[in-house]
Amino acid sequence: MLQFSQTDSPASTHGAKSGSDADGSEFLAFTLGREEYGIDILKVQEIRGYEAVTRIANAPVFVKGVINLRGIIVPVVDMRIKFNLGSPTYDQFTVVIILNINTRIVGMVVDSVSDVTTLMPDQIKPPPEMDTTFNSDYLIGLGTIDERMLILVDIDKLMTSPDMGLVDHQAS
Amino acid sequence: MAIEMSQFYQVFFDEAEELLAEMEKLLLAVDLSDPDMEDLNAIFRTAHSIKGGASTFGISDMSDVTHFLESLLDHIRKGEMAITSEHVDAFLIAKDILKMQLNGHKFGAEVDQEAVADVRMLLQSLAQNSTHIAPPPKIESYIDKSKEEQFRKSYRIEFPKVSDVEIDTLGEELNLLGDIAKESLDDNRIAFVLNTNATPDDIIAICSFILDPQDLFITEIALKKIPPKEKSGDEPGYGLFDTPHEQDEDKLGYGFFDPIDPAFALDRSPEEIMKGVAKKLDKDVSHHVAGAHDDKGAGKKEGSNQESTTIRVGIEKVDQMINLIGELVITQAMLEQRTNDLDPIEHERLLSSVAQLTRNTRDLQEAVMSIRMMPMDYVFSRFPRMVRDLASKLGKKVEFITYGASTELDKGLIERIVDPLTHLVRNSIDHGIEMPDARRAEGKYEAGRLSLSAAHQGGNIVIEVSDDGGGLNREKILAKAFESGLPVTENMPDAEVWQLIFAPGFSTAEVVTDVSGRGVGMDVVKRNITNMGGVVDIRSARGFGTTIVISLPLTLAILDGMSIRVGEEVYILPLSCVVESLQPVPDDIKVISGKGTVIKVREEYLPLIALHQVFGIEPKFTDPCLGIIVILEVDGKRAALFIDELVGQQQVVVKNIESNYRKVPGVSGATILGDGCVALILDVSALLRT
Numbered sequence: 093m094l095q096f097s098q099t100d101s102p103a104s105t106h107g108a109k110s111g112s113d114a115d116g117s118e119f120l121a122f123t124l125g126r127e128e129y130g131i132d133i134l135k136v137q138e139i140r141g142y143e144a145v146t147r148i149a150n151a152p153v154f155v156k157g158v159i160n161l162r163g164i165i166v167p168v169v170d171m172r173i174k175f176n177l178g179s180p181t182y183d184q185f186t187v188v189i190i191l192n193i194n195t196r197i198v199g200m201v202v203d204s205v206s207d208v209t210t211l212m213p214d215q216i217k218p219p220p221e222m223d224t225t226f227n228s229d230y231l232i233g234l235g236t237i238d239e240r241m242l243i244l245v246d247i248d249k250l251m252t253s254p255d256m257g258l259v260d261h262q263a264s
Numbered sequence: 265m266a267i268e269m270s271q272f273y274q275v276f277f278d279e280a281e282e283l284l285a286e287m288e289k290l291l292l293a294v295d296l297s298d299p300d301m302e303d304l305n306a307i308f309r310t311a312h313s314i315k316g317g318a319s320t321f322g323i324s325d326m327s328d329v330t331h332f333l334e335s336l337l338d339h340i341r342k343g344e345m346a347i348t349s350e351h352v353d354a355f356l357i358a359k360d361i362l363k364m365q366l367n368g369h370k371f372g373a374e375v376d377q378e379a380v381a382d383v384r385m386l387l388q389s390l391a392q393n394s395t396h397i398a399p400p401p402k403i404e405s406y407i408d409k410s411k412e413e414q415f416r417k418s419y420r421i422e423f424p425k426v427s428d429v430e431i432d433t434l435g436e437e438l439n440l441l442g443d444i445a446k447e448s449l450d451d452n453r454i455a456f457v458l459n460t461n462a463t464p465d466d467i468i469a470i471c472s473f474i475l476d477p478q479d480l481f482i483t484e485i486a487l488k489k490i491p492p493k494e495k496s497g498d499e500p501g502y503g504l505f506d507t508p509h510e511q512d513e514d515k516l517g518y519g520f521f522d523p524i525d526p527a528f529a530l531d532r533s534p535e536e537i538m539k540g541v542a543k544k545l546d547k548d549v550s551h552h553v554a555g556a557h558d559d560k561g562a563g564k565k566e567g568s569n570q571e572s573t574t575i576r577v578g579i580e581k582v583d584q585m586i587n588l589i590g591e592l593v594i595t596q597a598m599l600e601q602r603t604n605d606l607d608p609i610e611h612e613r614l615l616s617s618v619a620q621l622t623r624n625t626r627d628l629q630e631a632v633m634s635i636r637m638m639p640m641d642y643v644f645s646r647f648p649r650m651v652r653d654l655a656s657k658l659g660k661k662v663e664f665i666t667y668g669a670s671t672e673l674d675k676g677l678i679e680r681i682v683d684p685l686t687h688l689v690r691n692s693i694d695h696g697i698e699m700p701d702a703r704r705a706e707g708k709y710e711a712g713r714l715s716l717s718a719a720h721q722g723g724n725i726v727i728e729v730s731d732d733g734g735g736l737n738r739e740k741i742l743a744k745a746f747e748s749g750l751p752v753t754e755n756m757p758d759a760e761v762w763q764l765i766f767a768p769g770f771s772t773a774e775v776v777t778d779v780s781g782r783g784v785g786m787d788v789v790k791r792n793i794t795n796m797g798g799v800v801d802i803r804s805a806r807g808f809g810t811t812i813v814i815s816l817p818l819t820l821a822i823l824d825g826m827s828i829r830v831g832e833e834v835y836i837l838p839l840s841c842v843v844e845s846l847q848p849v850p851d852d853i854k855v856i857s858g859k860g861t862v863i864k865v866r867e868e869y870l871p872l873i874a875l876h877q878v879f880g881i882e883p884k885f886t887d888p889c890l891g892i893i894v895i896l897e898v899d900g901k902r903a904a905l906f907i908d909e910l911v912g913q914q915q916v917v918v919k920n921i922e923s924n925y926r927k928v929p930g931v932s933g934a935t936i937l938g939d940g941c942v943a944l945i946l947d948v949s950a951l952l953r954t
Contacts, residue, residue, distance in 0.1 A: 148931070
């Protein structure tokens with residue numbers, strides 16, 4: 093239960109990170125539908141293929157179930173279902189990004205993973221004031237590399253949000 | 265520097281906590297009529313270690329209290345005053361105060377400064393009293409002598425070059441072990457000659473506070489007489505002016521000013537005098553029977569002599585190891601499954617290796633699981649104090665006995681059993697055991713017997729809280745049950761009547777006595793134990809006492825499960841909840857409009873819960889008559905669960921879902937099956953509530 097308290101201030105932590113890190117930060121780029129997203133590489137534990145999950149009864153549709161990750165029970169969410177992007181097909185190319193969020197481990201299904209890129213602070217623009225698939229609360233900003241544009245997601249904040257329903261929010 | 269120190273605080277806190285517990289254990293074991301010198305020394309050492317640690321970390325309030333504690337203990341230890349129950353009480357209070365201070369530093373808990381001041385005054389006044397009751401100086405000198413004669417060994421300890429201040433400190437510390445004399449060596453170094461019963465290890469332990477033990481030279485020398493009353497560090501090189509004769513004359517001189525008849529002292533051996541004084545002091549000591557001193561003392565002494573060779577490891581590390589072993593077991597099961605299909609002749613060597621692996625894995629699993637196991641002593645050891653305090657508060661006499669303190673139980677369970685047990689023990693003293701007068705009238709011993717026992721029985725541990733008090737009052741319980749509208753009849757079997765006291769809101773205080781003021785009720789005890797997967801039973805006979813039997817699974821980590829299938833999904837039912845399984849006939853199933861379905865099983869209507877409806881699964885059968893009905897029982901509630909088929913019975917390793925996900929309604933945990941898939945463990949009590 094301790095870890096929840098940390099989620100109250102993710103904005104300040106990422107602000108400090110992108111502000112003080114002169115060498116820029118590394119982001120893992122992945123695609124959902126036609127959009128390209130980026131998440132902090134330090135939050136990524138590993139990338140695996142999709143394997144049979146055990147369904148959890150009465151869970152939201154985007155929660156595919158739980159898997160056995162070397163003896164640890166890990167929930168898997170399908171971001172394509174959550175955000176109505178791409179087609180939720182499951183084959184040998186389906187990718188699960190295992191995230192490590194405040195000592196909790198979560199698997200996230202995406203369409204594909206492209207690469208790891210380094211973004212300098214000046215390459216990150218604040219998110220536009222408009223409706224995006226992701227609530228702009230969960231965005232760090234937009235990263236531009238040449239012609240590419242990455243939507244940088246504050247994955248900590250997203251995964252612990254009541255929206256995802258992955259953690260118990262007793263207080264709320 | 266401050267940062268460097270702070271990481272050692274935790275070590276000090278842990279250590280101090282252990283020392284305090286040790287101190288309490290020793291204090292409770294002290295036999296007032298014949299205190300064991302070793303025990304007193306051990307108590308003194310614990311106090312001293314706490315003081316040392318506290319002052320190292322600059323926790324002055326704790327070192328303050330321990331200082332007073334230590335000086336009073338020192339008087340007793342040196343035989344200047346006999347230990348009385350008053351002292352033991354004061355020490356116990358001081359221990360509590362130290363614990364409070366420790367918590368204050370550890371968690372920032374509140375510290376009652378008044379209580380701290382009180383206990384300091386108490387210790388101080390007791391220490392001062394020693395001057396009134398302490399033997400006159402004459403006898404003291406004899407005692408000194410006799411003590412000196414008891415010393416078996418003499419050591420010569422050579423120190424490297426150190427400052428005078430450090431030498432003084434060392435001298436003071438070593439003086440605690442025995443008599444000491446200081447010598448100067450040629451090259452400005454200092455050596456001590458120590459007459460003591462302590463071992464060189466003790467000396468090194470003390471010196472290592474200040475010096476590198478490798479710089480010490482300790483040699484055993486022929487027992488050398490050291491002038492008594494000498495305090496090292498008073499004057500450098502005091503040891504060189506060895507003037508025993510003068511001092512002896514001094515001592516004899518004291519005798520003439522002594523109010524006691526000199527003949528009294530001279531005619532008798534020092535030992536006799538000591539005994540006489542001790543007896544005199546002991547006379548006004550009320551001898552209380554709060555614990556079975558003899559039984560316990562013997563056990564404790566054995567234990568305290570064992571060198572503790574333990575390492576402190578974080579519980580997460582152990583749990584991680586258990587997880588990894590669980591993983592290994594699954595991998596091994598997979599391997600075994602795959603090799604089963606191979607031709608046994610062609611692959612003989614591979615198969616024998618796999619069999620070997622199976623054995624090794626099982627051994628390894630057992631060994632690792634045993635790490636989490638802790639002896640019940642961890643729980644039992646906190647009761648003597650509680651029993652003693654409570655008994656004296658209530659004016660009862662209680663003899664407290666424990667059996668099977670070395671029985672091991674999972675750490676997780678041990679921590680959770682403390683509260684229910686505490687409640688049961690308090691209940692036994694409060695309501696079970698009668699007042700001494702009443703007991704005498706009934707022809708029983710004045711002191712009631714309260715016993716706590718633990719023993720393994722199959723895969724369970726059975727803990728019993730037993731008293732020889734008045735027993736439960738059947739009529740009163742039944743009357744109270746009628747009053748609260750519980751379904752009871754006059755001719756219920758006793759066992760069922762006793763279970764009534766576990767009903768929520770069924771206050772035992774009103775039933776048996778009107779003494780109350782306890783934290784939790786019996787219903788909470790029962791619920792706690794049920795949550796641990798345990799069962800509570802009561803045996804009671806009017807006038808002969810009550811025994812409460814708690815039966816717990818050995819560990820929370822492994823569960824006997826029944827795997828079941830609904831549609832494509834496999835779930836695990838805890839076997840402890842499964843009563844029976846059956847295939848119903850259509851006539852037995854009745855629909856109550858608006859209330860759901862019930863099933864008639866042996867003239868009893870049970871609610872029928874269809875798992876596929878609760879969990880939204882596409883089932884193989886929708887007609888209960890084609891599938892299987894499992895009768896479940898938990899907390900005395902029964903229901904029938906409709907599933908597709910039973911798969912099998914197996915032991916499963918329980919994994920937590922909530923560590924990475926939120927709580928899932930109807931599911932208590934998860935496990936990993938032999939094929940590596942995850943299966944959810946059903947929360948039967950939650951299912952029955954739906």
